[in-house]
């Protein structure tokens with residue numbers, strides 16, 4: 001079967017003091033090729049743990065991940081990751097960073113060069129190819145991180161708060177870029193965010209997770225990501241369902257946070 005399946009994933013962390021944390025409990029979902037899913041939920045509900053398991057960085061306590069029919073056993077270029085801070089190589093210039101994956105695969109400049117230049121064009125860094133990473137703004141660094149991930153031609157792109165460290169205006173521009181890349185490349189994308197607005201705009205599917213144990217609370221199918229491919233995101237936000245869904249999700253997460261606070265106070 002093509003696509004990504006997350007089957008009955010549970011994750012328990014055993015702590016040195018003998019106790020344990022049930023970070024995820026029985027999470028099941030499937031993504032078809034080309035789907036864009038945002039993941040939202042209060043702090044500690046297991047978003048990053050889930051992404052790390054899909055990436056193959058962590059082995060789940062129970063369940064399995066399959067990718068195009070085979071079981072995920074560890075990290076692989078078919079699943080690319082973009083972190084909050086670009087995790088770029090400071091000793092390489094912009095173009096060398098983007099070319100890193102293909103070079104590691106043993107490709108020659110004649111094989112990867114045109115694609116690397118194309119990707120740098122797509123993310124708007126044509127004139128910055130020779131720049132050092134420290135010369136770039138945070139937004140530009142995240143553009144490099146996106147291009148570097150795409151240069152490996154992964155089937156799935158996993159993004160953990162990729163725009164979380166950016167200022168509001170840059171973030172908005174980058175949200176449009178993510179939508180553009182999604183449509184142009186047809187990649188499957190899972191994007192974790194703490195921003196309800198971002199989850200709404202970048203989630204063709206939006207997953208709300210609940211904590212203790214981390215699990216799927218509710219899933220939405222939304223029109224805003226498709227609309228945002230061709231439209232200014234500020235226009236998309238005027239859609240009548242946008243404010244309604246935002247309020248509903250905000251209230252949902254607020255209630256979860258209140259419950260966590262209540263439980264913490266009780267146990268104090």
Ligand SMILES: Nc1ncnc2c1ncn2[C@@H]1O[C@H](COP(=O)(O)OP(=O)(O)OP(=O)(O)O)[C@@H](O)[C@H]1O
Nearest residue numbers: 013021022023042043044045046047048049050214
């Ligand atoms: N390596 C680890 N060892 C022990 N506990 C862990 C480990 N990694 C995560 N946890 C715990 O698992 C739970 C889920 O953590 P995770 O980071 O996945 O949540 P999150 O939803 O991504 O949180 P945030 O929004 O704050 O980034 C938390 O209670 C966390 O403390």
